[in-house]
Amino acid sequence: MKRVHNARHGAEAHLVRGFLESHGIEAVVRGDLLAGGWGELPVDLCAVWVTDDAAFAEADRLLRDFLGGAPAGHHAAAGWTCPHCRETLEGQFTACWQCGRERPI
Ligand SMILES: [Zn+2]
Structure with missing residues (x-):
């Protein structure tokens, strides 16, 4: 199980998960526990994980293309x-x- 993407909100996390699954990569959305220690956290801060470590490299590559081409990409x-x-x-x-x-x- 490897974390492949930190999402700003739940909708983004589920978009990413759906994208990966459409490419045959099984993924799950989880709350990002590593972000703790800052007091009040956004309740929907979450991350996308690939369940199969072997699929991580491909998931990472797909996401770079996917997110890099998204209109929301500020550094595009x-x-x-x-x-x-x-x-x-x-x-x-x-x-x-x-x-x-x-x-x-
Ligand atoms: Zn010039």
Whole structure:
């Protein structure tokens, strides 16, 4: 039994569990006991575990693809390089701060 994902709320945990099961990986949702010690905890803080350790690597890979492509992924925006001055920009910028050139589509 290995923990594959920490969810912010129950709905996310069950979404992840359903996703894994749709790929033939058995998973369960459990309260995250390791998060204790902070006093009041969100009641629905929970984690997704794969029951078969051998399936962990595949589950981890599937989830990275799944969550990385989700609209909620805050870090999904890829960095880019300005075609004009070769400055490296982070994904949230839509124009080059060095030369003002707009981000290529
Ligand atoms: Zn530039």
